[in-house]
Amino acid sequence: MTLLVIDLGSSSVRALLFDDAARLIPGAVRSRRYDFDADKAGRATADPLALQNLVESCIDDVLRHPSAATIRAVGLATFVGNWLGLDAAGKACTPVLTYADASGAAEIPALLRKFDGKADAYRQATGCPLHSAYLPAQYLSWRRRQPDSARRIHSLSDIGGYLYRQWFARAMPMSLSVASWSGLLDTKRRDWHWTYAGDLLGHAFPARLPPLADYDNAQSGLKGDYAARWSQLRDVPFFLALGDGAAANIGSGAVSPGQIALTIGTTSALRVVKEIEILPPGLWRYLVCADMPLVGGAASEGGNVYQWLMKDLLRAADTLDAELDQRPADCHGLTVLPLLAGERSPGWQPNAAGTIHGIRRNTSRLDILQAHLEAVALRLSMIHDRLKTEGALVMAGGGALQSSAVWAGIIANAFDAPLQLLAEPEITARGVALMLRRALDGTGLAEPPPRISGFVQPDPAAVSALRAARERQIDLYRRLYA
Secondary structure, three states, X not given: OEEEEEEEOOOEEEEEEEEOOOOEEEEEEEEEEOOOEEOOOOOEXXXXXXXXXXXXXXXXXXXXXXXXXXEEEEEEEEOOOEEEEEOOOOOEXXXXXXXXXXXXXXXXHHHHHHHOOOHHHHHHHHOOOOOOOOHHHHHHHHHHHOHHHHHOOOEEEOHHHHHHHHHXXXXXXXXXXXXXOOOOXXXXXXXXOHHHHHHHHOOXXXXXXXXXXOOOOOEOOOOHHHHHHOHHHOOOOEOOOEXXXXXHHHHOOOOOOOEEEEEEOOOEEEEEEXXXXXXXXXXXXXXXXXXXXXXXEEEOOOHHHHHHHHHHHOOOOOHHHHHHOOOOOXXXXXXXXXXXXXXXXXXXXXXXXXXXXXXOOOOOHHHHHHHHHHHHHHHHHHHHXXXXXXXXXXXXXXXXXXXXXXXXXXXXXXXXXXXXXXXXOOHHHHHHHHHHHHHHHOOOOOOOOOOEEEEEOOOHHHHHHHHHHHHHHHHHHHHHHO
């Protein structure tokens, strides 16, 4: 039997087939690349119809694989947070607003004033700080900039619910996993925080929120044209969307409090599955599902910084990465804030931007590349310090990390902790497959364990050098954003 997983990420769409042991079936991956629609004002949105077409194209292709004849369930992971408005007929009347959309930053001061200095009570309840990455600021910004479109919003949806609505011809609930990234879910009661929804966004807003359900609330019975197009899936259960970060945690094998998942893809994050009463500063609380809270921090920088440096700025050859391996830590004289897409954890400054301090005439391409890779690692080390417990194991994966062994070493040195490097090529999709097995058969999430490519141990001299570099980075950050 086979599991179909749809992975709708920040830069690509994939459809993948897994066997019943959650192993990727050879040759059963179909993908399409895309980019958010972005501008210098901070907008970062996606066209729901364009995403729908990409997803459906991937499904069309993967269903031609011989293993597609025995699909018994479909699972979905999507980038989070995301939301869009639907009109009274259930049609999209906004683009998909994404976590990367910073255009709501101007709304934060007014939102903070509503709390009269007690905004942390909101963060403890919803698991999210007030920030442009979340729905409250984005919704207010959209209403101010696009009042005609905002007036047409009859209900809100996530991109997963929007897709299912097209395929099943009925309104869809939002999963607890996706809703926990909105900034409006009461993460302890597992329900919308109706008070905050009304207080922050107006008394009429709560009626626009969709119903909630856990991810295992399966939908089946494709509508006529899709039942004909995807005959193998006509009566197969489709499970609600998981947040991509939550799925990546499961796929990396980090399913207990002693395992910290580090994922570096387009962006980066550190997360641990555990219940926590008081949320430490700088961190968030989301949900994998109803009985699995997820605590961690996410940075808007990751592989996007590496790609910008190598392709756009330095136009460097691949050999440049190998040259880094011969250089001592922090040998470039630069202090970098790699906040190219603004800041989320740990400081949550909505107007933060990338900064390079210390450039001189003899600064080289290699200096700039090394300084930025170290800077991302140092930012992540601040999240790691808030999450680590005695003996906790860091399980590291993601496409950006797998492509650079040097970067993995830099991160181990910044954390002063060993990394267990994952050899799984599709961590997020694997996590969805494991969660499908859990829902279908009650199978535990720890088996089979992920494949491991090796361990990276920290180097004491590099650890010391990077600790000093982190102090310079913190000082620069305070000078700019105190």
